[in-house]
Amino acid sequence: MKLDAFSQPIPLRPKSPRTLRRWSAFIIGILVLFSYYCYWGTAPRIVAPSTFDLHQTLISVPSYEHVRNWSAYYTSETHVAGQGWKQAQWTQAKWKEFGVTNTTISSHNTQLPLPTNNQRIILLENDRVFYEPSLVDANTSAGFIPAYFGFSVNANISGSYVFCNFGSEEDFETLAQHNVSLAGNIGIIKLGNASPYVREKNLSIFRALSVINAERAGLIGVVLYTDPGNDGPITEGNGYKTFPAGPARPLEAIERGGFGNIEDENRDALPKIPCIPMSSFDAIQLLSMLNGHGPSAKKLGDRWQEGGLEYYGVDYNVGPSPPGFSLRIINDADILDTQVHNVIGTIPGKTDELVIVGNHRDAWGPGAGDPGSGSAALNEVVRSFGVALQQGWRPERTIIFASFEGEEFAQIGSLLWVTKHVDWLRTSAVAYLNVVVAASGSHFHAKASPLLYSAIRSATDLILSPNQSSAGQSVRDVWGGNITPAGSGDANRFMSIPCVSTVDFGFSPAVGEPVFPYHTGFDNFEWMDRFGDPGWKYHVTSAKLWSLMAAHLAEPSVLNMSVTDYALAFQGWLEEFKTRDLWSPEVDLKVMIDLVERLSRAANRFDSFARSLKESQCTLWNFWTKCGQNPAISGVNKVYIAFERQFYYEPGLDGHTDHHHVLFTPSAWHNTPLAMPGLSKSLQKGDWKNAQVRPLFADIYRVMVLTKTEMERYNN
Numbered sequence: 201m202k203l204d205a206f207s208q209p210i211p212l213r214p215k216s217p218r219t220l221r222r223w224s225a226f227i228i229g230i231l232v233l234f235s236y237y238c239y240w241g242t243a244p245r246i247v248a249p250s251t252f253d254l255h256q257t258l259i260s261v262p263s264y265e266h267v268r269n270w271s272a273y274y275t276s277e278t279h280v281a282g283q284g285w286k287q288a289q290w291t292q293a294k295w296k297e298f299g300v301t302n303t304t305i306s307s308h309n310t311q312l313p314l315p316t317n318n319q320r321i322i323l324l325e326n327d328r329v330f331y332e333p334s335l336v337d338a339n340t341s342a343g344f345i346p347a348y349f350g351f352s353v354n355a356n357i358s359g360s361y362v363f364c365n366f367g368s369e370e371d372f373e374t375l376a377q378h379n380v381s382l383a384g385n386i387g388i389i390k391l392g393n394a395s396p397y398v399r400e401k402n403l404s405i406f407r408a409l410s411v412i413n414a415e416r417a418g419l420i421g422v423v424l425y426t427d428p429g430n431d432g433p434i435t436e437g438n439g440y441k442t443f444p445a446g447p448a449r450p451l452e453a454i455e456r457g458g459f460g461n462i463e464d465e466n467r468d469a470l471p472k473i474p475c476i477p478m479s480s481f482d483a484i485q486l487l488s489m490l491n492g493h494g495p496s497a498k499k500l501g502d503r504w505q506e507g508g509l510e511y512y513g514v515d516y517n518v519g520p521s522p523p524g525f526s527l528r529i530i531n532d533a534d535i536l537d538t539q540v541h542n543v544i545g546t547i548p549g550k551t552d553e554l555v556i557v558g559n560h561r562d563a564w565g566p567g568a569g570d571p572g573s574g575s576a577a578l579n580e581v582v583r584s585f586g587v588a589l590q591q592g593w594r595p596e597r598t599i600i601f602a603s604f605e606g607e608e609f610a611q612i613g614s615l616l617w618v619t620k621h622v623d624w625l626r627t628s629a630v631a632y633l634n635v636v637v638a639a640s641g642s643h644f645h646a647k648a649s650p651l652l653y654s655a656i657r658s659a660t661d662l663i664l665s666p667n668q669s670s671a672g673q674s675v676r677d678v679w680g681g682n683i684t685p686a687g688s689g690d691a692n693r694f695m696s697i698p699c700v701s702t703v704d705f706g707f708s709p710a711v712g713e714p715v716f717p718y719h720t721g722f723d724n725f726e727w728m729d730r731f732g733d734p735g736w737k738y739h740v741t742s743a744k745l746w747s748l749m750a751a752h753l754a755e756p757s758v759l760n761m762s763v764t765d766y767a768l769a770f771q772g773w774l775e776e777f778k779t780r781d782l783w784s785p786e787v788d789l790k791v792m793i794d795l796v797e798r799l800s801r802a803a804n805r806f807d808s809f810a811r812s813l814k815e816s817q818c819t820l821w822n823f824w825t826k827c828g829q830n831p832a833i834s835g836v837n838k839v840y841i842a843f844e845r846q847f848y849y850e851p852g853l854d855g856h857t858d859h860h861h862v863l864f865t866p867s868a869w870h871n872t873p874l875a876m877p878g879l880s881k882s883l884q885k886g887d888w889k890n891a892q893v894r895p896l897f898a899d900i901y902r903v904m905v906l907t908k909t910e911m912e913r914y915n916n
């Protein structure tokens with residue numbers, strides 16, 4: 201596909217004006233200036249820089265008291281996707297009260313599953329109920345519903361059960377090598393999602409993938425639970441008390457999650473075997489029944505060593521379950537016609553370019569961390585810009601705030617909103633700035649398109665870190681500056697459908713910090729207040745960073761972006777293939793390396809030209825050529841905006857018709873897949889032919905040629 205900025209000639213550097221032209225320009229300019237101010241506001245809105253400092257406002261408004269109040273509200277009652285109308289109305293009213301008067305609710309029809317009372321897991325001894333795990337871990341009087349997996353298939357099945365570790369392809373291969381019977385059985389599998397310890401050990405796997413692998417291995421159903429072994433040192437076995445008495449994971453916590461949305465369901469793209477969640481408390485009962493039955497997991501290799509239930513008497517034999525004992529899974533959810541409600545607040549800018557700032561509002565339970573910390577921080581961002589508006593400030597670009605509903609169901613709320621506005625977003629969106637979890641620990645992460653690196657760096661440089669080891673350290677000093685490939689939550693939809701540049705950032709736990717009870721009934725206000733973010737400093741820090749990133753992109757007339765950062769990121773990604781030993785003489789990546797070098801030179805020249813426009817001061821004498829009306833500036837901005845769109849690949853990656861970005865693959869906030877997913881996956885699998893011929897390679901190559909040519913227009 202081609203975009204306007206690349207298919208139409210970009211205005212080149214204007215020639216020096218002659219005196220007569222300068223004077224005409226001056227007169228016309230005065231008229232333009234006059235009508236401009238008339239349009240954008242009356243005299244009090246023209247704010248002198250000496251009396252109003254936007255940055256100072258954005259970093260002084262967010263407060264601990266406010267974020268704490270917002271968190272208390274959002275976590276107080278159920279707001280799982282489909283039940284979000286009340287909190288949408290409340291959010292709309294707040295944003296209007298903050299001064300963003302153009303705030304509307306954009307509702308979309310969809311279908312979402314709700315579990316019925318029939319949902320059960322039962323351990324049977326012959327036909328007798330031997331033990332029945334509970335599916336409730338949150339305060340049901342506040343309307344929180346029993347634990348379930350979104351869009352797991354309805355079924356009533358029974359069979360022997362086996363322990364399958366994290367349910368990766370390697371885990372199933374290991375079980376097959378040890379002749380463990382899998383076909384027709386039910387798998388008990390550990391979730392490997394959000395834990396920093398699991399990530400550090402390289403054991404991370406997305407829940408749906410475990411179930412898909414189980415299905416391929418011939419299992420008929422899956423029970424997923426979160427093992428305390430995921431929590432590294434913070435376990436009861438190591439002397440830590442469980443929440444609420446201490447920082448360890450409560451054994452009763454049940455981790456929920458989604459497998460997809462109604463569109464995935466309708467196109468038959470979801471696992472065909474049922475899956476139901478369970479607590480560690482119940483895993484102890486079921487797994488200890490396997491003691492002495494089948495191989496010991498401890499003898500199955502490194503991947504199988506992280507069992508945290510030994511302290512409670514589980515030996516981690518893999519089974520199958522002893523004769524006479526079986527498991528029954530009844531997965532029973534009604535798929536109901538419903539609506540999701542996105543709250544959309546708009547501050548009109550002086551140009552039609554857009555900077556979008558968003559988070560999701562729906563949660564599996566109370567959701568203090570995911571997404572309540574993001575929602576509380578977003579309210580402070582909106583309140584900060586509201587204060588600026590009251591001072592008479594207006595942004596250069598339009599700023600849109602979005603509180604999406606339905607992220608937990610494969611981002612159905614943002615998917616419907618993005619799809620509805622896709623042409624507008626393609627033409628005008630500069631960036632989408634996302635936060636899923638603003639606060640749940642001290643570790644800062646940023647996942648972004650390289651075009652947004654400078655926004656992230658400048659914001660994290662300006663804000664002091666809440667955990668300084670020496671006085672005066674900024675967030676960037678403590679963090680170190682490593683930015684991983686774009687993705688995460690609703691950012692996935694902006695990135696994958698119209699190919700808008702995105703960032704997702706926030707703070708999550710480091711290994712050794714209190715365990716984040718992600719997607720459980722214990723991700724509640726009390727946990728956040730006492731363990732996740734005592735003092736609410738990370739909420740406030742996230743709000744300030746978010747506002748500064750938005751201002752960095754929305755304010756300057758020449759976009760604060762860098763294509764040189766993109767070229768450097770390419771070099772880094774290709775280098776990573778080398779360090780991960782993915783490189784092979786079978787694939788000629790040299791052609792790409794050469795091209796990246798050429799792109800880098802062209803990008804440098806382009807960025808320098810853009811910088812020269814930025815550095816030009818806007819005075820009464822030169823504003824015709826140097827200020828916002830300068831066609832060179834709008835030309836440069838168009839190139840920056842269109843750059844990301846060039847990675848759009850119409851057919852979609854790996855058969856996913858809505859994953860159009862060739863460089864980034866959709867991911868959860870806690871996962872960081874490699875960039876260039878098609879190419880890296882082919883290299884990982886040793887599928888050299890695929891790596892060479894697939895559009896994954898060819899398309900990136902094409903984009904580089906195209907962008908290089910475009911950048912060379914500025915080679916003078």
Ligand SMILES: [Zn+2]
Pocket residue numbers: 570608719
């Ligand atoms: Zn979530």
